[in-house]
Amino acid sequence: PPEQLPLDPTKKTLVILGSGWGSVSLLKKLDTDDYNVIVISPRNFFLFTPLLPSCTTGTIEHRSIMEPLRHIIRHKKRAVKYYEAEATKVDVDRRVVKINDFSDVKGTVSETEVPFDYLVVGVGAENATFGIPGVKENACFLKEIGDAQQIRKRVMDCIETATFKDQSEEEKDRLLHMVVVGGGPTGIEFAAELQDFFEEDLRKWVPDIADRFKVTLVEALPNVLPMFSKALIDYTEKTFKDENISVRTKTMVKKVTDKNIEVESTQADGSKVKESINYGLLVWATGNAVRGVVRDLMGQIPAQKNSRRGLAVNDYLVVDGTDGIWALGDCSATKYAPTAQVASQQGNFLARLFNSMAKTQAVEEELRVLDARLQATADEAEKAQLTAEINAKGRSLSKVKQLSPFQYSHQGSLAYIGADRAVADLNWFGGAVSSATGGELTYLFWRSAYVSMVFSLRNRILVLTDWLKTKAFGRDVSRE
Ligand code: FAD
Ligand code: NAD
Numbered sequence: 001p002p003e004q005l006p007l008d009p010t011k012k013t014l015v016i017l018g019s020g021w022g023s024v025s026l027l028k029k030l031d032t033d034d035y036n037v038i039v040i041s042p043r044n045f046f047l048f049t050p051l052l053p054s055c056t057t058g059t060i061e062h063r064s065i066m067e068p069l070r071h072i073i074r075h076k077k078r079a080v081k082y083y084e085a086e087a088t089k090v091d092v093d094r095r096v097v098k099i100n101d102f103s104d105v106k107g108t109v110s111e112t113e114v115p116f117d118y119l120v121v122g123v124g125a126e127n128a129t130f131g132i133p134g135v136k137e138n139a140c141f142l143k144e145i146g147d148a149q150q151i152r153k154r155v156m157d158c159i160e161t162a163t164f165k166d167q168s169e170e171e172k173d174r175l176l177h178m179v180v181v182g183g184g185p186t187g188i189e190f191a192a193e194l195q196d197f198f199e200e201d202l203r204k205w206v207p208d209i210a211d212r213f214k215v216t217l218v219e220a221l222p223n224v225l226p227m228f229s230k231a232l233i234d235y236t237e238k239t240f241k242d243e244n245i246s247v248r249t250k251t252m253v254k255k256v257t258d259k260n261i262e263v264e265s266t267q268a269d270g271s272k273v274k275e276s277i278n279y280g281l282l283v284w285a286t287g288n289a290v291r292g293v294v295r296d297l298m299g300q301i302p303a304q305k306n307s308r309r310g311l312a313v314n315d316y317l318v319v320d321g322t323d324g325i326w327a328l329g330d331c332s333a334t335k336y337a338p339t340a341q342v343a344s345q346q347g348n349f350l351a352r353l354f355n356s357m358a359k360t361q362a363v364e365e366e367l368r369v370l371d372a373r374l375q376a377t378a379d380e381a382e383k384a385q386l387t388a389e390i391n392a393k394g395r396s397l398s399k400v401k402q403l404s405p406f407q408y409s410h411q412g413s414l415a416y417i418g419a420d421r422a423v424a425d426l427n428w429f430g431g432a433v434s435s436a437t438g439g440e441l442t443y444l445f446w447r448s449a450y451v452s453m454v455f456s457l458r459n460r461i462l463v464l465t466d467w468l469k470t471k472a473f474g475r476d477v478s479r480e
Pocket of ligand 2: 132181219220221226227253254287337338339340414415416
């Protein structure tokens with residue numbers, strides 16, 4: 001990469017929290033010439049979440065969907081500072097962010113403050129558990145790379161333990177029962193990947209478990225994938241049935257222990273039945289909850305009093321009740337679903353906003369200088385020339401100031417449902433035409449869409465190689 005401009009004390013400091021879909025999209029499109037940019041995130045890489053379910057079984061290796069933040073910031077025009085830390089508090093009055101290095105290796109300083117002129121909050125969300133007892137202690141989640149690695153290890157652990165000498169029949173059944181809670185896209189895609197792993201590899205390499213390995217998906221609502229059309233919901237449920245994934249809808253998990261979940265299911269006549277289900281692996285995918293640092297920030301701002309799902313923002317993503325603080329992605333509460341598609345479009349929008357803000361400030365400064373010269377001169381010719389210049393600048397100023405509010409353009413929803421099939425609700429030509437498809441062609445589309453979306457060329461090659469490796473040699477069944 002070429003030499004970068006150093007930080008410039010005359011420029012404003014823009015602090016960006018997070019290195020996910022929202023913050024990285026902003027960073028990629030931002031003209032860093034205009035600001036001193038500081039990125040703070042406990043994760044020094046961008047994670048391509050749509051392919052995370054594929055990492056739980058080794059269809060794709062986890063590093064293939066990680067893009068080092070250092071690669072991204074080293075290509076910016078002006079140097080960007082990165083601190084691997086968690087923001088623990090945003091102090092709105094003092095305009096500082098308190099940060100803490102929670103990594104394993106600590107220097108003499110691991111806690112400090114970062115002042116900001118402008119702040120963008122893109123810290124995402126945490127896993128919702130609804131305070132259900134035992135979930136945090138016993139379930140695996142599927143949000144971060146470490147979660148996928150933990151699941152992969154746990155699946156193999158369950159299998160090896162089930163085949164341990166003298167294991168009872170009952171215990172084998174428990175250990176080989178993989179339960180997924182939540183029928184949103186995360187739960188569906190994970191259940192699908194797991195069943196593929198069993199059908200394509202485990203059945204072959206560990207034949208002893210062939211008759212017992214079982215995947216069950218538990219969903220509280222009457223159907224899975226509520227954001228998809230009815231036809232695709234039916235198609236998904238039928239595909240799951242064919243794949244032998246058992247789907248338990250209208251079933252709410254009430255309590256979790258280390259070996260079983262207690263559920264309450266609603267029968268056709270409306271009556272409720274309680275039941276205990278044993279499991280070897282439990283994956284919890286019931287959506288998002290607000291992070292502590294965001295809740296604390298909301299608590300400091302009276303205008304956020306009635307917001308529940310995250311930071312309430314205006315049409316320009318400015319956090320309601322603040323000046324110079326923006327929020328995007330899963331930590332903000334908007335009318336849109338918390339998806340990568342929304343977060344990345346918001347990131348692109350904020351980059352345009354900051355680029356145009358910098359241009360506006362530069363033109364305003366030039367106008368101030370011209371105006372001062374106009375006031376100071378008595379020469380009529382110079383006066384006329386300055387007036388013409390001021391008018392021209394004024395026109396260009398009104399042009400750069402004309403940034404329309406954020407508008408989301410929905411490209412459609414796509415989910416992998418196993419056995420080389422995917423479902424897609426797509427919007428073509430800006431929503432003018434929409435189509436709902438399911439099947440193997442959709443799966444091919446799903447793959448090519450992801451490959452073309454995975455950010456860098458390096459990541460594209462890594463993902464393609466992983467897919468080919470899996471096709472040729474199957475998935476690796478060793479437990480790391
Ligand atoms: P994130 O991408 O979650 O990034 C948050 C960032 O903030 C991270 O870098 C994190 O380390 C950092 N952070 C956390 N706490 C702090 C702190 N205290 N201080 C500083 N930084 C912090 N959406 C789609 O549109 N299509 C899909 O196919 C899709 N598939 C998905 C599959 C899975 C398994 C999951 C879990 C989600 C999927 N999503 C998908 C949803 C999508 O990933 C999220 O909506 C998206 O990541 C939100 O982007 P974000 O930038 O708000 O948050
Ligand atoms: P979600 O909120 O979409 O779904 C969670 C599901 O869990 C809901 O259907 C809910 O009814 C169920 N649930 C909640 N509590 C329960 C309980 N106690 N017992 C049983 N079921 C319970 O969550 P998600 O799937 O993690 O998705 C989060 C966001 O990420 C969504 O906006 C989603 O669109 C997006 N995402 C998209 C994709 C994709 O497009 N392929 C993939 C993953 C995630």
